Amino acid sequence: MSLLQIKNLHVEIDGKKILNGLDLTIEKGTVHAIMGPNGSGKSTLAYVLAGKADYEVTEGDVLLDGRSILDMAPDERAAKGLFLAFQYPVEIPGVATMTFLRTAVNAQRKKRGEGEYSTPDFLKKVREAAAKLEIDPDMLKRSVNVGFSGGEKKRAEILQMTMFEPRLAVLDETDSGLDIDALKVVSEGVNRLRSPERAFLVITHYQRLLDHIVPDVVHVMSRGRIVKTGGKELALELEARGYAQYAEAAE
Amino acid sequence: MNAEVRQIRTVAEQGLLDSYLASKAKLPGAGDVMALREAAFKVFEQQGLPHRRIEEWKYTDLRAVMRDSKPLALPPDAKAKSRAKDAGQWLAAVGARRIVFVDGVFAPDLSDLSALEKGLTIGSLADALAKADPHVLKILGRASPAKDDPAVTLNTAFMGDGAVIRVADSAVIDKPLHLAFVTSGDKAVSIFARSLVMIGKGAKATLIESHEGPAGIEYQVNHALELSVGDEAQFDHIKIAHEGDKAIHVGTLIADIGAKARIGDFTFTTGGAVVRNQIFMRLGGQETNANISGASLLRARQHADNTLVIDHAVPHCTSRETFKSVVDDEARSVFQGKIIVRPDAQKTDGKMATHALLLSEGAEADAKPELEIFADDVVCGHGATAGALDEDLLFYLKARGIPPKEAEALLIQAFIGAAVETIANEALREALMSEAERWLAARG
Numbered sequence: 001m002s003l004l005q006i007k008n009l010h011v012e013i014d015g016k017k018i019l020n021g022l023d024l025t026i027e028k029g030t031v032h033a034i035m036g037p038n039g040s041g042k043s044t045l046a047y048v049l050a051g052k053a054d055y056e057v058t059e060g061d062v063l064l065d066g067r068s069i070l071d072m073a074p075d076e077r078a079a080k081g082l083f084l085a086f087q088y089p090v091e092i093p094g095v096a097t098m099t100f101l102r103t104a105v106n107a108q109r110k111k112r113g114e115g116e117y118s119t120p121d122f123l124k125k126v127r128e129a130a131a132k133l134e135i136d137p138d139m140l141k142r143s144v145n146v147g148f149s150g151g152e153k154k155r156a157e158i159l160q161m162t163m164f165e166p167r168l169a170v171l172d173e174t175d176s177g178l179d180i181d182a183l184k185v186v187s188e189g190v191n192r193l194r195s196p197e198r199a200f201l202v203i204t205h206y207q208r209l210l211d212h213i214v215p216d217v218v219h220v221m222s223r224g225r226i227v228k229t230g231g232k233e234l235a236l237e238l239e240a241r242g243y244a245q246y247a248e249a250a251e
Numbered sequence: 252m253n254a255e256v257r258q259i260r261t262v263a264e265q266g267l268l269d270s271y272l273a274s275k276a277k278l279p280g281a282g283d284v285m286a287l288r289e290a291a292f293k294v295f296e297q298q299g300l301p302h303r304r305i306e307e308w309k310y311t312d313l314r315a316v317m318r319d320s321k322p323l324a325l326p327p328d329a330k331a332k333s334r335a336k337d338a339g340q341w342l343a344a345v346g347a348r349r350i351v352f353v354d355g356v357f358a359p360d361l362s363d364l365s366a367l368e369k370g371l372t373i374g375s376l377a378d379a380l381a382k383a384d385p386h387v388l389k390i391l392g393r394a395s396p397a398k399d400d401p402a403v404t405l406n407t408a409f410m411g412d413g414a415v416i417r418v419a420d421s422a423v424i425d426k427p428l429h430l431a432f433v434t435s436g437d438k439a440v441s442i443f444a445r446s447l448v449m450i451g452k453g454a455k456a457t458l459i460e461s462h463e464g465p466a467g468i469e470y471q472v473n474h475a476l477e478l479s480v481g482d483e484a485q486f487d488h489i490k491i492a493h494e495g496d497k498a499i500h501v502g503t504l505i506a507d508i509g510a511k512a513r514i515g516d517f518t519f520t521t522g523g524a525v526v527r528n529q530i531f532m533r534l535g536g537q538e539t540n541a542n543i544s545g546a547s548l549l550r551a552r553q554h555a556d557n558t559l560v561i562d563h564a565v566p567h568c569t570s571r572e573t574f575k576s577v578v579d580d581e582a583r584s585v586f587q588g589k590i591i592v593r594p595d596a597q598k599t600d601g602k603m604a605t606h607a608l609l610l611s612e613g614a615e616a617d618a619k620p621e622l623e624i625f626a627d628d629v630v631c632g633h634g635a636t637a638g639a640l641d642e643d644l645l646f647y648l649k650a651r652g653i654p655p656k657e658a659e660a661l662l663i664q665a666f667i668g669a670a671v672e673t674i675a676n677e678a679l680r681e682a683l684m685s686e687a688e689r690w691l692a693a694r695g
Binding site: 050051052053073074075077078079084086089090092093094095099100103104105107108111143160164 | 642643644646647648649650651652653654655657658661662664665666668669
């Protein structure tokens, strides 16, 4: 059974159509990239998968392990193994990163019927993951994302992903705002998590991220639909020729 | 045409009048004390209970709220004391010296009076009044910037007992003092307590004042604390209104602060049906720094009003006022803050802010920040916000697997935490945050 199946997905926000019959199937163990011009609906897809309110699904379905997730609340989806790395991670003053991580990890484990981590186990796991992502341990004591640089925020997202061990990770423009060194650290963080049981959906505007996180499948999105699918070489072609040729295809 | 319009007395006003006439002879103190009571009561007789047409009370109409007056509480018997023995113990982790007042009356047998630090004296107001203690009479109600405040005048007329605390010049009292006021019984009573706290020059102390009582009983508490803080002193005052759910609580802090002092004041309100916390603070010496904050957690039909007047009487003082409230169900939070900058008080730095988090459609927050500035070289400002929890933050937390209620709780704790953080004492911060957690847990 496919890990994720998106069937003929139509989505509106405030009466405006954003996704127009999007189809996408992702198998376990694969990395898919979605590329497309601004406004093509990439971030909407990410939000709809995570369950953000305000987006209305008017037609179609999204199945995780063959079961529709559209009626599930965002926290239930997370517990089922869906993770979204936000393009713009929010700042949460007054909530310490460590407290947040532990609350989230344990909430997910509890919902899956797994035991909560013991404090030493949890701390060990966080510290190891943070070290690999070159995250200063002091950052974990600070409020979630408050005062973090753009690069620190993205690394913090990957740290969360490492802790949650999701089955499907959606990375929404994770490369935006990263310099080349940070891009490498973040990509390595993602690559470490690649496994036969886990899949990734990497949403990006630029090809450069895909030099580091090499995808199995590349999709081009335009006007709310997938208009072309190919191998990793498709990304290079897009980089060379731009998105203009696909603008028509979605009509 | 200026015929005096006298309102017909309400049941509560008539009740207070009857109660005063019947009990004044039994109240502690004679002579000067009685003269003070009589003068105060006369003011009350003329103005009655405060109501919404009096600007300072427009959001808290005590005349409407007090449907009747309750009989004065009797001195606590052994049973009452036994019921009250755990008063304030939920703050035990703070390790404070607990001084208990049962139904407004000092209970030495329940209090920790052992090994008092050098320079610290603790006594009972009723004793001082009965003995006509000249030191007490000299300051009681005299220099009050709130002499005509209706709650204070009523308190002066009826005051029974309370704490008299002195910290001598240069004395450093590390162990916080905890005045634990508890209403013990199952009867609707009224309690008028008055405390005097004098902090000497260069002294350092922390005073916690907690108020609690039974659920389901319509008791009424009026407490007034007169505080003087000497030059170069460091003083923290934390008031906790943790009253029963049917109680009416009116509490007033009247403070006169010297020069180069550092003041931390925090008001924490979780209990009571109607709570009015008043602060009248006069910064009367230069280069003093006052940080005055508070947090309220309100639900059901609770009403909590924080009203403060911060009087910058001299130059070069700094004050910060930050009040936060979390308002659920049909509860209502009121903030009225006034910073006065007198003509001489150049270089005053005053900033006041109030923020309300509204958790339901029926919740209400009223904010009235005011600046009265008579000097021209000052930095003063105020701000007020009211709003719901941020949906984007909630979504982020939920997308991480945190259930909605828990996500809300995290954000509410963070909101309150930013105010509680201003409290210097760490154990106290933790105790108040635990109380906030209990409040959140009860939200279900």
